[in-house]
Amino acid sequence: MEHHADLVVLGAGQSGLATAALAPRHGFARTLVLEAAEQAGGSWPHYYDSLTLFSPARYSSLPGMRFPGDGDRYPARDEVVDYLRAYARRLDADIHTSTTVTSMLPRDGAWVVRAHDGSRFTAPAVVAATGAFRGPYTPAVPGHEEFAGQSLHAADYRAPDPFTGERVVVVGGGNSAVQIAAELGAVAETTLATRRPIGWLKQRPLGRDVHWWFQHTGFDIAPLSRLLERMPVSVLDDGHYRTALDTHGVERREMFTRLTPDGVVWADGAEESVDAIVWATGYRRTFPYLDGSGALDLDGRPRHHGGIATIAGLGFVGIEFQRSFSSNTLRGVGRDAAHVLSRLGRSR
Structure with missing residues (x-):
């Protein structure tokens, strides 16, 4: 089966949903969202049970929909999952769940996206928003294969x-x-x-949550990506x-x-x-479906500038420190999505 759209978004987590929500504002009339899981929510349903956000609810919203409840509380994992799924239901976009993308290649001014079940999707623009949690990273420590525990x-x-x-x-x-x-x-x-040694940062310096300080000082959106990666x-x-x-x-x-x-x-x-x-050693960005597309370097990392790929019609949203400190956060993915969509919309 073949589907055509103005924009295809890969991933129905926070980054993909924010991108789909903003797409109409940037001239994309029909958006398809492809999600490998059975429901929207990205990686959130798979985190450990007790996970609690370090950002208050008032700083944990996607574009156009406030995170519910007391703005000063710190939401739990399941609350975030519920919020994302409610957000997905409001979208003016077709979300195809249980759809694992296996390859994506540019062809004749468009992108051809293929899924595991043989489905084919074409669009002049694609945003890869599958997040950074697809590739759990475990360092190579001597003796790892010997350990019996x-x-x-x-x-x-x-x-x-x-x-x-x-x-x-x-x-x-x-x-x-x-x-x-x-x-x-x-x-x-x-x-x-x-x-x-662990670097402790006070959650509420001088009586204000640190995210209040990030917002009011401009640190949250400062273009310091290269510096931040080394912090x-x-x-x-x-x-x-x-x-x-x-x-x-x-x-x-x-x-x-x-x-x-x-x-x-x-x-x-x-x-x-x-x-x-x-x-608890983090994750590595991985985009296996982009192999052979020319969008990745020799180490498999995306070639991009602030989320705009070096190959036409492709963008990324949800990369840590993509443009600022708040990239790849609930409060920050909307800004990155708007930036990428505006560039992709202009290039059509």
């Missing part, structure tokens, strides 16, 4: 109960690592392994997570140097038996 990425972690009474090491120094270590500490002997990771906390780590005896240790069949070898040479390792 449980080794899982944060993408596969859901809740602490299965680890009750075990010895667990959480690897990573970001928000997710700290959240996971804090809740695991209540049921398991837990250590947080990082390459450098050390910081953990936003109102004191809750530091207290939880201390209460449950979760210590931070220098990253281990290797794995053994039974556990880890710490930086000081001490060996310790470990039951499980949770790798």
Whole structure:
């Protein structure tokens, strides 16, 4: 079956939905959204159960629809999923779920997008908004293949109960690592392994949420993408997570140097038996459906400037630090989507 549209958007997560919502304003009369999952929501339904936003609800909205409830609260994962699915139902766009894109190639001034079921979609413009969470990253640590315990990425972690009474090491120094270590500490002997000390950032400096400061100083939208990519990771906390780590005896240790069949070898040479390792080590951008299109460099990274691909008719939304600090966030993807759509609309 073949479908034609003015714009095809890949992904029905926050980035794809924001793009589809803004498309009519930029001259795209018919938009198709292709989503691999059975429902809209992107990666959010797959995050761990207790995930809570570090941005208040008032700073967590997509274009045209306020995040419901008290604006000063910090929404939970399931609230975000519900919000995104409600947002999708309001869109003036056709959303094709259970549609996995396998390839995408430019042809005769248009893009030909093929799905796993043989469906074909064509459009003069395409926005790849499949996000940065398709490729969980686990660093290559010596002995990894020898380790006989449980080794899982944060993408596969859901809740602490299965680890009750075990010895667990959480690897990573970001928000997710700290959240996971804090809740695991209540049921398991837990250590947080990082390459450098955790950089704590106050959630509410001088009585205002840090996102208020980001907005009112202009930092949130400053074009500092290259600088931001090199900034050390910081953990936003109102004191809750530091207290939880201390209460449950979760210590931070220098990253281990290797794995053994039974556990880890710490930086000081001490060996310790470990039951499980949770790798909260981030994700790598991956766009397998763009292989052979000319849109990726030799390392598989998109060739783009602020989301505008170096190949005509293609844009990206949802890349971390794509244009600013708030890129790839609920509050920031709309700005990036508008920028990309305006450029794609002009080039048609």
